[in-house]
Amino acid sequence: xxxxxxxxxxxxxxxxxxxxxxxxxxxTARCPRCGRALATGKTDPFDRTLALALAAxxxxxxxxxxxxxxxSARGRESSTTILGGAREMWRQGERxxxxxxxxxxxxxxxxxxxxxxxxxxxxxxxxAPRWAGTVLRWAETGNLWSMVEVMMLGILVSLVxxxxxxxxxxxxxxxxxxxxxxxxxxxxxxxxxREAWSRVRWENGxxxxxxx
Amino acid sequence: xxxxxxxxxxxxxxxxxxxxxxxxxxxxxxxGECPRCGEPLAFRLPESIERTWAxxxxxxxxxxxxxxxxxxxxxxxxxxxxxxxxxxxxxFYTTGSWFLALIVLVASVxxxxxxxxxxxxxxxxxxxxxxxxxxxxxxLFRMLKAIGRWSMLDVFVVMxxxxxxxxxxxxxxxxxxGVPFFAAVVILTILAADAFDPRLIWDPAGKTGGTGG
Numbered sequence: 001x002x003x004x005x006x007x008x009x010x011x012x013x014x015x016x017x018x019x020x021x022x023x024x025x026x027x028t029a030r031c032p033r034c035g036r037a038l039a040t041g042k043t044d045p046f047d048r049t050l051a052l053a054l055a056a057x058x059x060x061x062x063x064x065x066x067x068x069x070x071x072s073a074r075g076r077e078s079s080t081t082i083l084g085g086a087r088e089m090w091r092q093g094e095r096x097x098x099x100x101x102x103x104x105x106x107x108x109x110x111x112x113x114x115x116x117x118x119x120x121x122x123x124x125x126x127x128a129p130r131w132a133g134t135v136l137r138w139a140e141t142g143n144l145w146s147m148v149e150v151m152m153l154g155i156l157v158s159l160v161x162x163x164x165x166x167x168x169x170x171x172x173x174x175x176x177x178x179x180x181x182x183x184x185x186x187x188x189x190x191x192x193x194r195e196a197w198s199r200v201r202w203e204n205g206x207x208x209x210x211x212x
Numbered sequence: 213x214x215x216x217x218x219x220x221x222x223x224x225x226x227x228x229x230x231x232x233x234x235x236x237x238x239x240x241x242x243x244g245e246c247p248r249c250g251e252p253l254a255f256r257l258p259e260s261i262e263r264t265w266a267x268x269x270x271x272x273x274x275x276x277x278x279x280x281x282x283x284x285x286x287x288x289x290x291x292x293x294x295x296x297x298x299x300x301x302x303x304f305y306t307t308g309s310w311f312l313a314l315i316v317l318v319a320s321v322x323x324x325x326x327x328x329x330x331x332x333x334x335x336x337x338x339x340x341x342x343x344x345x346x347x348x349x350x351x352l353f354r355m356l357k358a359i360g361r362w363s364m365l366d367v368f369v370v371m372x373x374x375x376x377x378x379x380x381x382x383x384x385x386x387x388x389x390g391v392p393f394f395a396a397v398v399i400l401t402i403l404a405a406d407a408f409d410p411r412l413i414w415d416p417a418g419k420t421g422g423t424g425g
Contacts, residue, residue: 010220010227014414017218034350071376078378085375094387100395133249147361154368197231202248
C-alpha cells in the first residue's frame, strides 16, 4: 500500500531511517542522530497559511508601489520606491546588480507568495493535482532567494547613513515592509510541506518498493 | 564496534531530495525518478564535493575585489570620495554609530569569510572521511544555510543611498564596481551551501561500523 511508506523517512541531513511519530500542534519531531527537524505540528497548515499569504500579497504590493522614503535638503526633494532604487542603479550602469536586487526583493517574494496561494488552493481537497507538486517546488525556490528581511535592515542602515546629510522621512512603503517580513516568516512556519506533499497525486501511481 | 546506523543508503533506499518520499529503486545503480514528484533520485547529491568546491573557490576569488573596490562614489562640489565596505564600517564607527558599524562588519565581512572557511572545513573533513564531531559539523552546516543571505545587506544599502541622494550639482552618489562582486560572493556562497550534501558528514560513521571492512 502506497500510503504506508510516508511514515518511515530518511533524515534529509544524515540519511538515518526512522519512523516519524505523529506530532501535536507546537511539537517538533527531530532526527535522534543529527537533530534536524523532521516534522512540526501545525494547528492549521493550509487555511491559516492561505490567510497569511493573501495578507502578504497586499503588503508586497504596497511595499513595491508606495514611496519608501522621502528626503529633503537644500530646498530639494527626492523620494524612492524599491523598484525606483533598482532603476536608479540601472541608470548608473550597475545593470547586473539592479536586476539581482529586483529579483531578491520583488520577483522572488512575489513568486513565493503567488505559488503558495495557488498551492494552498489546490491542496484543499485531496488528491491535489500533479502540478501542485511543481508549484510547491517553485515556491521553495522563491523562498530561498527572497531577501525582504535583509532589505529591511538595508533600508534602516541607509536611513541612518543619509540622516546626517539631510532630512529623511519614511513613507507608506516603508511601513508595509515590516508587516511583509513578519507575514513571510509566519507563512513558512505555519505551512507543513509534508502534509502538502502527502496530498499530491503520484506521477506513476505506485510505490517502487511494493510488488507490482 | 556496534552495528552501523540504519541509513537509507545502506538499506538500499533513496529518499527524494524534493518531496522526501522514501523510495526503493528498481536497480541499485540507477535510482531513476521519484514516483510522486518525478524528480531524478540520487543516493547523494551528484558531484556534491566538486561542485561545492567550485562555488567556494569562485566566491573566494570575488571576495577580494568585493572588499577592495569601492562600492560607492560620493561627489560633492568640493571633492569626490570613494568608499569601500570597510571604510563604510569605519565611518559608522567614528561618527558614533558603533552598533551599525558592527552590523555591517558582521554581515558584509565576517559572515562571508566565515562561510567560506566553514565550507572549506566541511569539505576537507568530508574528503578525509573524518568521523569526528559529526553533530557539531551538521549544526555548523545548518547555521551556514540560515545566515548566508544577510551578507546582501550592503548591496541594498548602496541601492537606497544611490536612489535618494540626488542633488546634482551639489551632491550625488554613484554605485561602485565592488557592488556586483559583492552580490556574486553572496550568491556563490548560497549556491555552495545548496550544492553540499550534509549526508556526507555522516557517511563515514556507517562505513567504520563494519560493512566496509
